[in-house]
Amino acid sequence: MSLYARYAALLDGVLDELVPEGVVPAEAERRAVAVEPPRDTAHGDLAINAAMVLAKAARTNPRALAGEIAPRLEALPEVTSAEIAGPGFINLKLSPDAWRTELDTIVRQAGAYGRSDIGSGERVNVEYVSANPTGPLHVGHCRGAVVGDSLANLLAAAGYQVVREYYVNDAGAQVDTLARSLHLRYREALGEGIGEIPEGLYPGDYLVPVGAALAEEFGDCFAGEDEDVWLELFRSRAISAMLDLIRHDLALLGIRHDRFASEAELQRSGAADEALEVLRNKSLVYQGVLERPKSLDPLDDWAPEELTLFRSTQFGDDQDRPMQRPDGRWTYFGTDAAYHWQKAREADHLVNIWVKRVQAAVRALTDGRVDLDVKLVQMVRLFRAGEPVKMSKRSSSFVTLADVVREVGKDVVRFMMLTRRADAPLDFDFAHVVEASQENPVFYVQYAHARISSLGRKAAEAGLSLDARADLGLLDEEELALVKLAAQYPRTVEAAATTHEPHRIAFYLYDLAAAFHALWHRGNDDPARRFIVENNPQLSRARLELALAIGQIIRSGLALMGVAATEEMR
């Protein structure tokens, strides 16, 4: 249990004591009661808002209620003072020993520090990337991939059971186009001159080796044949080759999905019929005609048709959604709803990174048991030394994911993608992100870790044993302030996990690194304030303990982001 959680429990006990005395009503809602770090560290170590939150229910004013609560908190063993401040905050100061114990806990728990069980084993399905299997991933997929993967890491650390899933859209017309493109490459491999790739087919040369393999395996027996002879074979070969490509690209970012769910398979399984049946039984399906879509070009043909519609508007959607066409074929929404229903059967929470509009269907199909969070990840704008990188839609001038990783490295890509909230656009400058300066947060955080690693090496050279127990009583106020910041790591992880906001880890690590760099530089003015002090092994040992704890947290935090912690800078 984290320090903040421990004090939240202690506070709860104090409030319980006040119930029989009639000070706090038993039925008072305590959900908003919080134990937090104060905004200003001068206020103390822990800020408690209980009196302000409960004053109304207790029919008194916040400061009066605080007067009842504070003395009982002050009586707790590690609390040195409980002051009432401002509108009714209770600010606790903890004894230095409390923080020394916390420091000890960080080092002892190592990688487990910051993990929690707030997810209590609930199942979360995180679906991310899900790019169409028609070619390599491009840079636009990077951000969703990183956000999804890091979020999955966070949820796992917070005690959820996580499934990482990729939805393969392998049933639509675009995979037939892919198959035709492959057939062209196949004929090319047989020595036929194919000239320019016709408009509407995929021109990328990643299909060349796949075509060559088919030529090798089957010779020319499909060369002059009609499409219905070879389409299915070529489609399945193309898709599996593209998925290999995609898996390879994802591996460059250190990403591995647990499950690749196939749309085609889903359709064959009859899941869509089942989903429709469920909705029908809830009277949420009717035959109807939709209005002409607003975004449609006025010149485009459009004829109203009677469709099988889901009453999506009953669940807050802006229009009812078609499930089936008049000829009985499933719409994209139809299979997508079925797909999410299938996921929901084995999960308590669903998270989608990217664009899907199936919340209403999930709510309807699961009677609200399963929630779906759709995280819309905004564009990444690419720059090179301030100049926008032009990306034409035509063929190969797309910057691929592999290009970016090759140029700046996995760690830089992953970290940078988490330096903004997911729903804000992100600028990514190739020149900027490889700079070794404070402007580059990746470097800045890794530099702090490298400095700590270097301390470990120096300590070993100086013959300092890490086996000896450190006397943490030797740490001063400034050093304990760093411990206090470190102690916020567990609640930061919990908050990032529950809000589905992995960027919070990046910002926290940046703050922690800044605080460490500042402490490090005390040694510039005064050698006695360095981490390793000559002829003072006890003090050095204690400070080393602090440095190791900070290093541990940076490592853990970076691991959640999927970024390696470097041992030294080069």
Add this chain to the structure above:
RNA sequence: GCGCCCGUAGCUCAGUCGGAUAGAGCACGAGCCUUCUAAGCUUGGGGUCGCAGGUUCGAAUCCUGCCGGGCGCGCCA
């Protein structure tokens, strides 16, 4: 036309289920290298939190309207 997101320092952005004097980096000004890597640190100035109402003991945060920007809006995939 409708929906979602955003509007915070000159620039790029954080801001804890509403809480105390709104923060960081860059840029600008002033300091700090015979060093455990100065690839860094310290410090100063700089804000009508888009605008106007509302809810509240308390609003950058919640609600309503307006202004400005982004994204999305097929029975396609």
